Amino acid sequence: MALPNSPSVSINGERLLERIAELAQIGEIEGTKGCSRLAFTDGDRDGRDLVVTWMRDLGLTVTIDAVGNVVASTNSDGASGAVMAGSHIDTVGTGGRYDGNLGVLAGLEVIEATLAAGIELARPLAVAFFSNEEGSRYPPDMMGSLAYVGGMSVEAVLEVEGSDGTVVGEELDRIGYRGSAPCPGVTPHAFVELHIEQGPVLDKEDIQIGVVEGVQGISWTELTLVGQSNHAGTTPMSLRRDPMRVAAEVVVAARSIASEIGGSQVATVGSLHLHPNLVNVVPASATMTVDLRNTDEALLQLAEEQLRIRVAAIAEDEDVTVESRSLARFEPVEFDERVVEQIELLAEKTGLSTKRMPSGAGHDAQMMARICPTGMIFVPSLDGISHNPAEHTDEKDLIAGAQLLSDTMLALTEVDW
Numbered sequence: 001m002a003l004p005n006s007p008s009v010s011i012n013g014e015r016l017l018e019r020i021a022e023l024a025q026i027g028e029i030e031g032t033k034g035c036s037r038l039a040f041t042d043g044d045r046d047g048r049d050l051v052v053t054w055m056r057d058l059g060l061t062v063t064i065d066a067v068g069n070v071v072a073s074t075n076s077d078g079a080s081g082a083v084m085a086g087s088h089i090d091t092v093g094t095g096g097r098y099d100g101n102l103g104v105l106a107g108l109e110v111i112e113a114t115l116a117a118g119i120e121l122a123r124p125l126a127v128a129f130f131s132n133e134e135g136s137r138y139p140p141d142m143m144g145s146l147a148y149v150g151g152m153s154v155e156a157v158l159e160v161e162g163s164d165g166t167v168v169g170e171e172l173d174r175i176g177y178r179g180s181a182p183c184p185g186v187t188p189h190a191f192v193e194l195h196i197e198q199g200p201v202l203d204k205e206d207i208q209i210g211v212v213e214g215v216q217g218i219s220w221t222e223l224t225l226v227g228q229s230n231h232a233g234t235t236p237m238s239l240r241r242d243p244m245r246v247a248a249e250v251v252v253a254a255r256s257i258a259s260e261i262g263g264s265q266v267a268t269v270g271s272l273h274l275h276p277n278l279v280n281v282v283p284a285s286a287t288m289t290v291d292l293r294n295t296d297e298a299l300l301q302l303a304e305e306q307l308r309i310r311v312a313a314i315a316e317d318e319d320v321t322v323e324s325r326s327l328a329r330f331e332p333v334e335f336d337e338r339v340v341e342q343i344e345l346l347a348e349k350t351g352l353s354t355k356r357m358p359s360g361a362g363h364d365a366q367m368m369a370r371i372c373p374t375g376m377i378f379v380p381s382l383d384g385i386s387h388n389p390a391e392h393t394d395e396k397d398l399i400a401g402a403q404l405l406s407d408t409m410l411a412l413t414e415v416d417w
């Protein structure tokens with residue numbers, strides 16, 4: 001696709017950086033640059049309130065839907081047919097300040113700069129932040145955007161119970177973000193998400209822009225292992241039914257599965273809880289999660305199958321029962337080549353170095369790709385560190401990414417599909 005002769009505006013980089021810093025003060029983790037704003041907590045509410053205030057101050061039409069997704073549009077009738085930017089402002093419990101927040105605040109900056117320039121566009125612009133992208137408190141991840149595109153019903157979202165025993169619907173009411181806009185939401189003309197890479201590739205290779213071709217598939221499983229709680233001193237090793245031994249071997253098995261399959265396969269045990277978790281008691285139960293990801297759906301299925309076989313064998317050997325629950329399962333997603341190419345051409349036109357790449361992390365864009373042409377722009381993450389308060393992206397990269405988001409959004413206002 002050729003580049004349209006589209007309008008261009010200069011974004012205000014300083015204003016973007018100030019907003020990122022101001023939002024990062026909410027839920028700030030002391031002594032770090034990071035934030036803790038788990039979905040639907042007081043911190044999430046305060047972050048939402050601040051961003052909604054900025055949206056309203058620009059005179060945008062702001063809608064909040066039944067699962068708390070917030071969309072701001074330059075059109076008084078809403079975001080239907082708009083070129084939409086967006087991401088999330090919730091964080092993991094030990095998060096950085098850029099993950100998600102960058103894409104939302106850069107989208108807002110594009111709109112503010114465009115309004116200030118007073119140019120007429122062929123289509124409206126919009127910016128969204130979707131609820132609970134992280135999924136750390138309530139599975140699945142990308143919950144809000146999944147509901148926005150009709151992949152999960154509002155009723156099902158509202159009933160989800162969190163890792164702390166709270167329920168989404170009650171927490172949404174408590175923070176005042178169960179809105180009345182329809183969910184599923186309106187269909188934009190196109191969707192573009194600017195995000196930090198959260199991996200090491202761009203930083204290592206000294207490349208300014210990642211042109212994202214797709215997102216790898218994700219499979220989250222919760223395993224509940226139940227054995228026999230007993231005395232640590234008196235129970236002979238041969239008579240134990242120890243769920244912790246099973247959990248430990250599952251951790252090792254997950255690692256082996258990833259290295260045996262190789263390529264982009266990754267496997268993570270990120271959560272493990274023992275009950276009663278005492279020094280002199282063989283545990284009664286262990287609850288753990290396994291996160292498997294691959295860009296290839298067949299290989300992801302192979303990893304899942306291998307995990308099932310190995311968990312069953314290890315548990316049988318220890319006479320421990322296993323209950324398995326799927327927390328999230330999304331196939332790999334390919335973005336629209338027309339949007340991908342547009343991003344690449346615009347980056348190259350302004351002299352930015354680019355690399356086409358898949359995304360290792362999940363993103364709201366992978367859900368939006370179900371309803372409209374979608375693409376993503378990555379900027380480098382220092383040392384590839386993310387989901388960590390130390391997450392860092394250089395200011396010049398944040399600004400270059402936001403300017404490319406602006407150029408892409410404005411170009412897409414001129415493109416007919």
Ligand code: GLV
Pocket residue numbers: 133134141360361362363
């Ligand atoms: C979401 O951020 C994920 O990729 O885990």
Ligand code: MN
Pocket residue numbers: 088099100133195362363
């Ligand atoms: Mn993110």
Ligand code: MN
Pocket residue numbers: 092099134387
């Ligand atoms: Mn994240």
